[in-house]
Amino acid sequence: MGKRLTYYILIGLVAGLALGLAINGYYDDDGGPGTKFAAEIAGYFSIVTALFLRLIKMIIAPLVFSTLVVGIAHMGDTQALGRVGFRAVAWFICCSLVSLTLGLILVNLFQPGVGLAIPVPPVDAASGVDRAAFNIKDFITHIVPSSMVDAMAKNEILQIVVFSLFVGVGITAVGEKAAPLVRGVDALAQVMLQVTNYVMRFAPLAVFAAVTATLAEQGPSIIGRLAYFMGTFYIAMGLLWCLLIGVCFLIVGRRTALLVKYIREPLLLAFSTASSEAAYPRTLEALDKFGVPPRIASFVLPLGYSFNLDGSMIYMTFATMFIAQAYGIPLTIGHQITMLLVLMVTSKGVAGVPRASLVVIAATLAFFDIPEAGLLLILAVDHFLDMGRSATNVVGNAVASAVIAKWEGNLDPLESPVIDPLPAPSGHGPRVDRDSFQG
Template identity: 70%
Template structure:
């Protein structure tokens, strides 16, 4: 099914481009009435995408909990868990720094905001994005869930990880007495994988609706106006892909090309839906096929969704300095490095926040006396940029899990890329 789904998603993407562009061309005549009509049409399309993303959110919490608890239970001891956690965080830190530095280098080299011919909004204008300053006390307190039920209801992945770690460690400490609970959680994981299969069949419809909605409302002109900025950012993403995959080849070897092949489905899903979260279940299955042990994948992947969003990290430096260039504000190298460090810290405190990258950028701009209203320049194309950074996040987390698996003793035998693992307790995700 995986291969057929990929083809259907590509077809839906093309169909969405054609339908959205066609609707905009047929209806838009420059009048407010036409714009309102296009907004209404886009809203009806968006309902389908919203339903799909809600179905994904329905899956995420129980899937993360089940796979993570079983993975920790099979690690054997807390020393192994601590070792894997430290290696994962070490990789996340290096990957984040690499992403931020690459974005910093490219935006200074290509200067997409210099000489921008667009009308710049007034300095006093608001961006419409709620700013959230980084507060260490709030961040640390937010990590620990006040309620497991509330954490799952809100899809707070980091809080779910913390609770799951406690449960997994406790199961390990209890030993044989907890064996029935482990079997129950394994069965829950198998059921959630089966539900994932059902939900993914709706993905092409959601992709078609998402693309058609955006183009119908905004039209192709928005891509043309900020084309150089978008092209520069996507060049940076491709270079980041090359770096991540290249490092993977160095650390994993020739088998790395199989990982690239195995993650094409979740990568395409993340790109077309502009949601890293939508690709989580498929990424977990792809890592299973590739041979990443379940205990590693089920721990590193959810942790990476809070600490290893490589595409989002690059976007933060790129967009912040693009806005500064558009206003003609020159930042010294020292100020840019300081901005990079601020972004690296603040980005870790906003997991689960909608349009989190924009929230962090809005909070950072004011710290460096850059008009926050500059966000209005990129809001129009943020969806198209989010597609690229979501796909990059998938690659970054897949490589991270694979590298940690190598550091922890190697990969298991791989499964063929064109078959789905059986959603039963004997699946590689469950042992």
């Protein structure tokens, strides 16, 4: 069933490409009534994608809370939790530096903004991106939820992680008295995994609608005008994938090939919907299938969604330098190193901020006196770039979880029972290796 779902998603992707281009080619008339009608059609298709993403958001909060609390409770002691947390944060920082540096090196190598064949927006043009959406003070205070109900209602993953940490550590301290609560939260996790299976059945339709809507409205022309910029950025992401998977191979070994196999479906889902969040439940299941104990995956993965967005990292340096090149603004090596460090700090506060990468880029442009209007150059193709960024984020967090599980010496043997990608025809829920919760 898992392979069939992947094939259905691929079919939806290809069908969406064909229908989207057909609608745009038939109705597009350079801003006339036909173009507006194509945009209206795209709006109707977007309803399907929006519904699917809302279904995903519906299950994210209880899934993160239940799996993380159970994972911490089964770690047995706060020392193990601290060790895993330290290793996760250290890995995230190293990966962020590598991603930012790789983007900086490759944008200087490819020079996609030099000699741009399209008009550069006036320096005083408004980009429409609100830089006030992020600042250090708000980020620090925003980490701790004022209300767990509010954090869950808004799907604030970082706040949910903080609250879950407190609950999990509290359960560990209470000990046997909290056993009924652990069983209840464990049952909630299994129910949410089952609900995930139901929701994922709509994924092919959502992918079809998302791709159709995007191409019906945008058409292939905008891609053509910025093809070199997009192509070089995808080359950069491909190299980052190779680097991440290569490091994983050095640490985890030949078993890394299985990780690549298991994350194909969540990766494809993230790419086609341009949403890392849409792939979260399936990534969690793929890691369990690979052998990462739920107590580690359920801790590292949500933390990674807040601090380890490798696709967004490489995009920030790449896009910022592209805009500087387009305006002919030279940046010295010192400026570029400073930019890398600024992005390294500010990017850690973008969790939950809409269009987070663009917000951080806008703030960075202002810091170096680069016209913020340059964002208008990439806004038109940002959705297509976001598809690659989202897929890269899935790869980065899957690799992080596998590596940390290996460091902990807790990768389950391959013969262990794992979660089935979809429920069996008999209607039974997903099978879970109960022993893996014990590490």
